[in-house]
Amino acid sequence: MDYGLNDAKATAGGDGQAAPVWNEVSIVARQLILGSFDRLLPKDDTLLTRGGGNSTGLKLYDELERDPKAWEVLEKRKMALTSRAWKVAPPEGDTSRAARKAADMVRAQLNALGFDQVTKSLLDATLKGISTNEVLWRKDGAEIVADEVLDLEPWMFQFALKPTADEYLFARCGVRLLTEGNFNLGEKVPHRKFLIHRFGAKYNNPWGLGLGTRLFWPIFFKRQGLQFWLSFAERFGTPVPVGKYPNNAQPAEKATLRRALQAFQQEASIMVPQGMEISLLEAAKSGIDTYERLCKYMDDQTASIVLGKPGGNSGGHLASAVNTENEIRLELVKADGDLLSDTLNRQLVRWIVDYNMPGAPYPSVTRVVEEPKDMALLAATKKILFDMGYKPTLETIKQDFGGDYIEVKPTLASGSDMAALNVGAGAPEFSDPETPADQAAVDAMLASLASEQLQGLMAKMLAPVIKAVRESSDHQGALEKLVDLFPDVPLDDLQESLARGLFALDTWGRLNVDA
Numbered sequence: 382m383d384y385g386l387n388d389a390k391a392t393a394g395g396d397g398q399a400a401p402v403w404n405e406v407s408i409v410a411r412q413l414i415l416g417s418f419d420r421l422l423p424k425d426d427t428l429l430t431r432g433g434g435n436s437t438g439l440k441l442y443d444e445l446e447r448d449p450k451a452w453e454v455l456e457k458r459k460m461a462l463t464s465r466a467w468k469v470a471p472p473e474g475d476t477s478r479a480a481r482k483a484a485d486m487v488r489a490q491l492n493a494l495g496f497d498q499v500t501k502s503l504l505d506a507t508l509k510g511i512s513t514n515e516v517l518w519r520k521d522g523a524e525i526v527a528d529e530v531l532d533l534e535p536w537m538f539q540f541a542l543k544p545t546a547d548e549y550l551f552a553r554c555g556v557r558l559l560t561e562g563n564f565n566l567g568e569k570v571p572h573r574k575f576l577i578h579r580f581g582a583k584y585n586n587p588w589g590l591g592l593g594t595r596l597f598w599p600i601f602f603k604r605q606g607l608q609f610w611l612s613f614a615e616r617f618g619t620p621v622p623v624g625k626y627p628n629n630a631q632p633a634e635k636a637t638l639r640r641a642l643q644a645f646q647q648e649a650s651i652m653v654p655q656g657m658e659i660s661l662l663e664a665a666k667s668g669i670d671t672y673e674r675l676c677k678y679m680d681d682q683t684a685s686i687v688l689g690k691p692g693g694n695s696g697g698h699l700a701s702a703v704n705t706e707n708e709i710r711l712e713l714v715k716a717d718g719d720l721l722s723d724t725l726n727r728q729l730v731r732w733i734v735d736y737n738m739p740g741a742p743y744p745s746v747t748r749v750v751e752e753p754k755d756m757a758l759l760a761a762t763k764k765i766l767f768d769m770g771y772k773p774t775l776e777t778i779k780q781d782f783g784g785d786y787i788e789v790k791p792t793l794a795s796g797s798d799m800a801a802l803n804v805g806a807g808a809p810e811f812s813d814p815e816t817p818a819d820q821a822a823v824d825a826m827l828a829s830l831a832s833e834q835l836q837g838l839m840a841k842m843l844a845p846v847i848k849a850v851r852e853s854s855d856h857q858g859a860l861e862k863l864v865d866l867f868p869d870v871p872l873d874d875l876q877e878s879l880a881r882g883l884f885a886l887d888t889w890g891r892l893n894v895d896a
Contacts, residue, residue: 439536442509442593448600450680454687459504461714462721463497466749469730472742483734484744490527490733491746502532503721506580507687508596510589511535514576516729518736525736527729530576538575539567540587551577552587573732578724595686603679610672625658689713711752718748756782 445451469488471480491499499514506512513535519528537559541548544555549572556575557567579589622645624638638657684690689709726745734741759781763773778786853862 439509439534441597442591445593445596445600446508448603448683450603450683451596451600451687454684455508458507458687458713458717459501461710462504462717462748462750463500465714465718467491467496467746468749469744469746471744475742477742479738480742480744483738483741486524486737487730487733487744487746494527494530499530500721502530503576503578503724504717505532506578506589506591507717508591508593509535510581510591510593511577511579511587513538514578516574516576516732525733527733533575538577541566545569549573549575551575552579552582552585554587573735576724576728578721580720592686596683599679599682599686603676603683606672606675606679610676613672623660625660627656630657711750714748715750718750722747754781 446455469484469491471477471484502514503512513533515531515533516527517529517531519526539557539559540551541555541557544550547569548555548557549570550556556570556577558570558575559565559567577587579587581590581592582588583590622642624642626635626638630638634657681690688706689712690706722745726743730746731743734743763778763781766773775786775788
C-alpha cells in the first residue's frame, strides 16, 4: 500500500519526509491477530468468549451484579459521580452568541432528558466494558430534541472490521444491530442514533474491558465458600449425638440405643441401657471461622477492585487510612467523570448541535468534581487574614461557604466596633483627678478609635460637646459650658447635642461593666 511516501520531498532532517502521512496505517482490518473471515471484531475478553459467546457470556456479568457486595460497591461508584453537579459550558475563550446559545440549548435538553439517569445507565460499562443506548429524537417546533435514551443490552450489537462508507462508525469500526433475520453479521444502523460508552478499552477495541473480568474469581470463590459454609453449618451447627455401646452388645441393645439417639432430637429426656453412653460431637473451635474469613477476604477483594479500597490492615493510623481511601475514591470519580464527558461530548452533544445549529461551536458537558472543603480551616484562615488587615470580598465568601450574605455595617451602638471622634490630643476626661473605672474604659475606647470614621458634619457638631465634657466634672457642668458656647441655640437643642455625644459612651460603659 502506498502511504504517500513517494511524493515526499527532502527535508532538512534528511529523512525524506516533508509532510505527515494523513491516512491510518495500523487499521484494525489489516491486523492479522484480529483477522476474521466474517468481518466481525472479536471481544478481547476471555471470560465472555469461554462463557458462551456474545449473549450468554454477557449474562455472567449480570450474575456478578447479583452478589450483594458487588452491587453495593458498584452502586457507590455510580452514585459518587451522579451525586455531583454538572454543567454545560461553551468552548473556553469563545464568547460568541452562537457558542452561548448552543450551550444553553444542550443544557436544556440534557436537563429535560434526565441527565443523572442517562449517566447511571452509561456507567454500566464500568462492569461490562461497554454500554449501549438508543437515542429517540422528536420534533419540538423548529428544534430537534433528544426525547429519550433507551438502555439496551450490549449483546444486541456487533462491530464490523471493514465498515462501509455509509455505516455508523464507533472506535473506527462499523456498528451493527443483531436482529432475528440477521443474527450473525447484523444490520447497519443510522448515524446519530446509538450512544455507546466503553470502559477499559485497549488497542482500539470497541468492546472495552470492564471490571467484571477482575470481579469474576473473587465472587466465584466466595459463592463456593458459602456453599461449603452452609454444609458445615448444617452438619456442625447443632451438636450431633453419638451413642457408644459395649463390644458384646446384642442387636436388640443396639436398636434400643439407636431409638434413644433418634429421640434425643425431640425428647426432653431419654433412657439408655446400662453400659451404653451418649455424647455430643461438636466442631473443633480452631477452624470454625475458616469459611467466614474466606468470604470476608473475597468481599475485601471486591471492594478493592471497584473502589480502590486498600485491602488488609496496614498497621497505620486510622485517620491516615481514611484519608488515603478518600483520595483514591476522589481520583476514581474524576476518572469516571472525564471518561463519560468525553463520550457525551463526542457523540450526544455534537449530535444535538449538528441537528439544530450546524457550524456552531460545540459546548462541553462536565461533572463538577472537587475535593470537599474543610469549613473550619477556611474560617480560621479568613480570620487570620482579617487580623492581618485583609478583608475577603463578598464574592469570595459566597464561593467558599455558599449561600447569600448581607454585609453588616458598623453603627455607633455596635459595641467595640462603634465609631467615635478623637478630637484633640488625648481622650475626653472629666476634671476629677480620680477617674472612675467605667470612665477609664470609655477613655481607652475613644483613644483607639479613628476620627475619620464619622462624617464631617457629625465631627463639627460633637467637637465642642466633647471639649465641654473634658473640662467639666459632671453632666450639668458640661451643659452650662455648652450654653456659653452656643448662646443663640435653644437649651433643648443643646441638651439633645449633649445626649448624642454621651449616649453611646454611657451605654458602652454600662454594657462592659455588666459583662
